[in-house]
Amino acid sequence: MKKCDEAMEAQIEGQINSRGCTCMTAVLDPQKSSLKTVICRDCGKKFKTNMDTEYCSDCMKKHK
Numbered sequence: 001m002k003k004c005d006e007a008m009e010a011q012i013e014g015q016i017n018s019r020g021c022t023c024m025t026a027v028l029d030p031q032k033s034s035l036k037t038v039i040c041r042d043c044g045k046k047f048k049t050n051m052d053t054e055y056c057s058d059c060m061k062k063h064k
């Protein structure tokens with residue numbers, strides 16, 4: 001049963017350190033899934049970003 005315990009520990013460690021397999025931690029780790037859906041204030045396009053922005057990448061380029 002030792003192997004089983006090690007696997008369990010590795011899994012818990014992975015969650016704490018956010019270094020585990022992404023397929024396991026993507027759902028459990030809020031930092032990895034911080035992408036939010038934003039509707040661009042300029043063109044109204046829905047896009048996903050993890051940045052604090054109200055404009056899509058296209059409009060950000062336009063505004064620059």
Ligand SMILES: [Zn+2]
Pocket residue numbers: 040041042043044045055056057058059060
């Ligand atoms: Zn836009």
